[in-house]
Amino acid sequence: MTTQIIQIDSSNPCKDQLRPAVVVLRSGGLVAFPTETVYGLGANALDAEAVAGIFKAKGRPANNPLIVHVPDVDAARELAAEWPDAAERLAQRFWPGPLSLVVSKKSCVPKIVTAGGNTVALRVPSGAIARALLTAANVPIAAPSANRSNRISPTRAEHVLRSLDGRIDLLLDGGPTSGGLESTVLDVSRKPARLLRPGLLTREQLQDALGEEVLFDNSHTDDRSKSEASIMPSPGLLSRHYAPTVPMECIPDAAKSRVRELCFDGSRVGWLAWNEELPEVLPGAIVIRMPLDPASYSAELYAAMYRMESSGVDRIVVTLPPESPEWLAVHDRLRRASAK
Ligand code: TXA
Ligand code: MG
Numbered sequence: 001m002t003t004q005i006i007q008i009d010s011s012n013p014c015k016d017q018l019r020p021a022v023v024v025l026r027s028g029g030l031v032a033f034p035t036e037t038v039y040g041l042g043a044n045a046l047d048a049e050a051v052a053g054i055f056k057a058k059g060r061p062a063n064n065p066l067i068v069h070v071p072d073v074d075a076a077r078e079l080a081a082e083w084p085d086a087a088e089r090l091a092q093r094f095w096p097g098p099l100s101l102v103v104s105k106k107s108c109v110p111k112i113v114t115a116g117g118n119t120v121a122l123r124v125p126s127g128a129i130a131r132a133l134l135t136a137a138n139v140p141i142a143a144p145s146a147n148r149s150n151r152i153s154p155t156r157a158e159h160v161l162r163s164l165d166g167r168i169d170l171l172l173d174g175g176p177t178s179g180g181l182e183s184t185v186l187d188v189s190r191k192p193a194r195l196l197r198p199g200l201l202t203r204e205q206l207q208d209a210l211g212e213e214v215l216f217d218n219s220h221t222d223d224r225s226k227s228e229a230s231i232m233p234s235p236g237l238l239s240r241h242y243a244p245t246v247p248m249e250c251i252p253d254a255a256k257s258r259v260r261e262l263c264f265d266g267s268r269v270g271w272l273a274w275n276e277e278l279p280e281v282l283p284g285a286i287v288i289r290m291p292l293d294p295a296s297y298s299a300e301l302y303a304a305m306y307r308m309e310s311s312g313v314d315r316i317v318v319t320l321p322p323e324s325p326e327w328l329a330v331h332d333r334l335r336r337a338s339a340k
Pocket of ligand 2 (some may be wrong): 144145153
């Protein structure tokens with residue numbers, strides 16, 4: 001299969017440019033498209049065969065459920081068997097935006113979408129291309145990140161092509177995504193709500209909107225025996241995920257001396273530096289100075305990892321940003337990417 005690529009203006013996507021993508025989606029094919037978080041690999045969520053194509057193209061295990069994208073809250077309610085107060089409140093506050101809500105599903109949502117489970121993750125994206133595509137296609141779109149399973153999520157069209165060229169029908173190239181990390185996934189099918197994946201919306205923002213505590217259990221993610229059991233609370237919480245192809249290590253401070261040591265041992269090192277003075281001479285090192293604030297850092301992180309991979313370094317060293325709550329999602333992704 002040849003993957004067709006269509007350049008599209010992310011601030012003002014026009015209908016004509018979207019038409020081929022609509023045709024592909026409505027005939028059961030696969031379209032990669034940008035959202036405000038990362039690029040998604042979309043199929044008609046109500047077409048079980050089309051959704052099977054997503055699992056095949058990604059090499060995704062069948063027990064990992066997909067997020068279904070819809071144009072608005074009404075469309076979300078149509079797919080939910082129950083729509084709890086918490087869902088309504090958060091949807092009103094944060095949609096369109098980088099929040100996926102897990103609720104009980106209606107029977108019209110094919111089992112393959114939810115990996116056989118009774119809940120479905122729903123999200124109204126805010127990216128203009130994603131919104132225009134949902135409106136034009138007029139079907140809910142199931143879309144995981146547009147990468148082969150266990151690889152880093154794509155934030156640029158070229159990242160999508162690296163792993164899916166020739167495996168999908170069409171790619172809408174809308175340039176870099178603005179958010180850079182995947183959506184926050186929150187299970188509101190149970191009370192209290194449970195944060196399954198930290199993301200661009202913070203736990204604090206969710207708690208403020210709900211007026212109650214949101215549970216977040218970080219501990220089980222490092223417990224392989226539990227997280228690989230057949231019933232997974234969220235398989236995206238597997239400890240190693242979002243990983244670059246070269247080993248990566250994260251260092252809270254003194255990353256500079258670690259980089260130096262590796263360089264002098266003859267390694268080619270890629271260093272994602274953060275808020276530190278760079279040494280004048282580092283033979284064999286490629287250095288990217290990461291942005292100082294969490295939002296810009298998030299937007300750049302995956303692109304920096306992809307750049308390091310393709311520059312042929314043997315090892316990536318990351319200076320860890322602070323431990324404060326607004327860095328939770330960044331820490332989460334860095335920890336997974338560096339897990340052994
Ligand atoms: O920002 C995003 O969320 C992007 C864009 C394309 O929307 N999508 C994305 O999808 O990151 P994916 O498939 O790479 O990650 C979805 C995560 C996985 O960790 C999956 O296990 C979890 O959401 N998930 C999906 N449905 C679920 C459900 N019913 N219950 C629990 N977790 C679920
Ligand atoms: Mg993914």
